Amino acid sequence: MTKGTTSFGKRHNKTHTLCRRCGKSSYHIQKKTCSACAYPAAKSRSYNWGEKAKRRKTTGTGRMRHMKSMTRRFKNGFREGTQAKKQTKN
16 A cells, blocks of 8 residues: 555545634544634633734734724723713814
8 A cells, every 4th residue: 555646545534624613624523623723612722832823813803893992992981971072162
């Protein structure tokens, strides 16, 4: 048996499928864990030796539906239900 061309012809089973959490094709079907984000673990997989990988997944790379408005709200002291005061001409 050779380890090259003939062996490659026998590859027709998928070990990984799409992951629910990260969307990558990294969810191992038999192990039932994702090799990219470590799903179903509570904490997402990231290592300090993978600096670029952390940069791709960090806060600010997505939509930031909630965090987008946080800096503005923090600046104003998280005020709610008030009306802006009318400015008078000097």
